[in-house]
Amino acid sequence: MTPNVTTPGRVQQAIPGQWWKSTQLTLSMTTQRRIVKGIGNVLLLLMLLWTAIPFYWMIATSLKHDKEIYGYEATLIPQQPTLANYATVFRETPYLLFLRNSIIVATGSTVLSMLIACLGAYAIARLNFPGRAFLARGLVFTYLVPTSLLFIPMFAMMSALRLTDSLHGLTIAYLGFDVPFCTWLLMGYFKSVPVELEEAALVDGCNRVTALVRIVLPLALPALVVVTFFSFTHAWNEFLYAHVFTSTNSARTITTGLANFMSADVFFWGPLMASTILSALPPVIMFLVLQRWVVQGLTLGGVKG
Amino acid sequence: MATSTPVSIPIPSSRPALSWQNRLQRFLLLDSTLGYLFLLPALLVILGLVAYPFANAIVMTFQNKTAGAPGRFIGLANYRELLANPVFWRVIINTAIYTGFGVGLKFFLGLGMALVLNQERMCNNLFRSFLLIPWAIPTVISALNWRWIYDDASGLINNILVRLNLIDETISWLSDPHLAMLAVIVVVVWQGTPFFTMSFLAGLQAIPKELYEAAEIDGASVPQQFFYITLPRLQPIFITAIMLSAILTSASIQFVYILTNGGPADRTQIFPTMAYNLALGGAQRLGMGATVSLFFFPILVVFIIFLTRRMLREKGE
Numbered sequence: 200m201t202p203n204v205t206t207p208g209r210v211q212q213a214i215p216g217q218w219w220k221s222t223q224l225t226l227s228m229t230t231q232r233r234i235v236k237g238i239g240n241v242l243l244l245l246m247l248l249w250t251a252i253p254f255y256w257m258i259a260t261s262l263k264h265d266k267e268i269y270g271y272e273a274t275l276i277p278q279q280p281t282l283a284n285y286a287t288v289f290r291e292t293p294y295l296l297f298l299r300n301s302i303i304v305a306t307g308s309t310v311l312s313m314l315i316a317c318l319g320a321y322a323i324a325r326l327n328f329p330g331r332a333f334l335a336r337g338l339v340f341t342y343l344v345p346t347s348l349l350f351i352p353m354f355a356m357m358s359a360l361r362l363t364d365s366l367h368g369l370t371i372a373y374l375g376f377d378v379p380f381c382t383w384l385l386m387g388y389f390k391s392v393p394v395e396l397e398e399a400a401l402v403d404g405c406n407r408v409t410a411l412v413r414i415v416l417p418l419a420l421p422a423l424v425v426v427t428f429f430s431f432t433h434a435w436n437e438f439l440y441a442h443v444f445t446s447t448n449s450a451r452t453i454t455t456g457l458a459n460f461m462s463a464d465v466f467f468w469g470p471l472m473a474s475t476i477l478s479a480l481p482p483v484i485m486f487l488v489l490q491r492w493v494v495q496g497l498t499l500g501g502v503k504g
Numbered sequence: 505m506a507t508s509t510p511v512s513i514p515i516p517s518s519r520p521a522l523s524w525q526n527r528l529q530r531f532l533l534l535d536s537t538l539g540y541l542f543l544l545p546a547l548l549v550i551l552g553l554v555a556y557p558f559a560n561a562i563v564m565t566f567q568n569k570t571a572g573a574p575g576r577f578i579g580l581a582n583y584r585e586l587l588a589n590p591v592f593w594r595v596i597i598n599t600a601i602y603t604g605f606g607v608g609l610k611f612f613l614g615l616g617m618a619l620v621l622n623q624e625r626m627c628n629n630l631f632r633s634f635l636l637i638p639w640a641i642p643t644v645i646s647a648l649n650w651r652w653i654y655d656d657a658s659g660l661i662n663n664i665l666v667r668l669n670l671i672d673e674t675i676s677w678l679s680d681p682h683l684a685m686l687a688v689i690v691v692v693v694w695q696g697t698p699f700f701t702m703s704f705l706a707g708l709q710a711i712p713k714e715l716y717e718a719a720e721i722d723g724a725s726v727p728q729q730f731f732y733i734t735l736p737r738l739q740p741i742f743i744t745a746i747m748l749s750a751i752l753t754s755a756s757i758q759f760v761y762i763l764t765n766g767g768p769a770d771r772t773q774i775f776p777t778m779a780y781n782l783a784l785g786g787a788q789r790l791g792m793g794a795t796v797s798l799f800f801f802p803i804l805v806v807f808i809i810f811l812t813r814r815m816l817r818e819k820g821e
Contacts, residue, residue, distance in 0.1 A: 319546035328539035345755030375553030
């Protein structure tokens with residue numbers, strides 16, 4: 200690293216304590232770039248490890264026999280990999296029931312909230328009526344109110360309506376956060392569809408309803424896919440409502456079901472880790488497939504933090 | 505019917521019916537009618553599943569309601585009891601620490617990750633996909649996995665530390681009063697960093713390359729480019745991401761519930777878990793639980809209102 204002063208241009212006075220404001224860094228641009236690149240690669244390696252290790256431990260544990268999991272013979276790498284834990288999950292636990300419940304609730308609430316949200320978002324994005332701005336504000340506001348402020352009165356309400364411990368009840372409860380969320384996201388996407396296309400359709404004899412169905416929805420199809428993904432994973436990953444509103448396995452979803460495995464007397468980490476991997480796969484696969492659009496969608500108003 | 509209006513008999517009935525339908529159709533297709541009609545289902549959902557429960561929560565804080573029994577009005581007794589409870593003060597401090605450190609660390613790690621991923625490199629897309637996966641998996645699963653990593657006897661961390669002869673006795677990460685909060689925050693950060701990474705990465709990619717080229721010609725060093733171009737350009741995203749994360753982090757129950765359930769000795773108790781334990785664990789005091797939640801609403805609402813305005817402005821409302 201030869202110090203040189205080949206950097207052209209203005210030369211500022213160095214300000215003590217604010218070294219970065221000074222141009223008089225004695226490193227050439229290429230050297231600076233190389234250093235930044237090097238630091239970047241090291242950081243990337245650390246971050247990959249930080250992200251990977253918990254996943255590794257999850258997968259490794261799920262492939263071990265109990266004697267490799269607990270006690271003095273515990274290993275870091277499975278010596279005799281086995282799928283026995285996966286077999287246990289399917290044969291001896293109600294995992295498949297939880298899986299079925301999760302699929303029903305996530306699909307049901309996603310379909311319903313997409314229907315409701317498409318209409319609502321279109322109204323806010325395109326139609327002109329008094330109170331529109333107020334309703335838009337109300338939607339964002341409700342989207343931001345966390346469920347942990349609402350679960351106690353919701354529990355009381357669901358109990359009074361006899362909707363606890365039922366998949367219908369859970370599906371309905373999920374609409375409370377899914378609908379404002381989907382409406383908000385779709386609103387942004389609908390606004391990005393050029394108004395001119397719709398105006399042309401209106402002139403050609405479409406009305407608002409047919410314009411929505413024939414022009415706006417097809418053009419916003421990628422957005423619909425992404426929002427469906429968000430809504431589905433949101434419901435799939437939800438824990439608090441599922442945990443509070445269910446008390447028997449018949450209506451438990453994966454998240455609360457697995458949390459309940461843990462509070463059973465015996466910790467069976469092998470099968471538990473196997474079932475967590477199985478439960479994480481659907482959202483992860485969907486995420487990897489839709490990744491590019493998901494990242495774009497996030498900039499339109501954030502999802503979960 | 506027909507006899508009372510004999511005039512209508514000779515006229516083909518389709519005519520007046522059509523005009524009636526037409527008028528209804530035209531009325532329904534008015535922007536304002538259609539607007540309310542389209543928003544009606546969403547409004548019903550919000551009223552029934554957000555507004556009503558919320559109002560109900562406020563009522564409950566003045567009642568001694570328990571699960572399955574109607575509540576009786578008891579004035580401010582819940583509030584008084586809560587303020588006299590030392591655990592509640594502990595919870596306020598815990599929630600602040602948990603949220604502050606959690607969001608802060610997520611922010612810096614996320615910014616670092618985004619900057620690194622924004623560099624040009626082979627297979628960068630692959631690395632990006634991988635680093636974002638913790639965001640996609642259910643939080644409960646991250647929490648369960650980490651609970652196993654922290655396990656006293658056979659967890660990964662103790663396993664490695666013992667192998668390396670760094671410790672003689674295994675460390676109880678989740679039941680040591682000094683370590684428990686730290687251990688929980690680590691999990692929150694692991695799970696939540698990708699959200700910041702994604703937001704910042706999108707922001708970084710939106711900065712025009714010309715700015716950096718121009719700065720370079722003017723002789724700006726790499727740190728200068730970072731502090732004078734990158735940071736100011738990202739600032740709006742910073743604020744939105746931090747506020748959103750602060751709301752969701754402070755209100756998230758899964759991590760604490762699964763890792764420690766508030767223990768040891770309420771060292772990791774935060775407001776959602778305290779509300780949960782009061783309302784649904786043991787005595788089922790719904791009124792008391794609602795009071796705990798509601799206490800935090802004024803703080804949250806400041807964030808929520810601010811963020812609502814911001815998000816609407818960004819979308820040109």
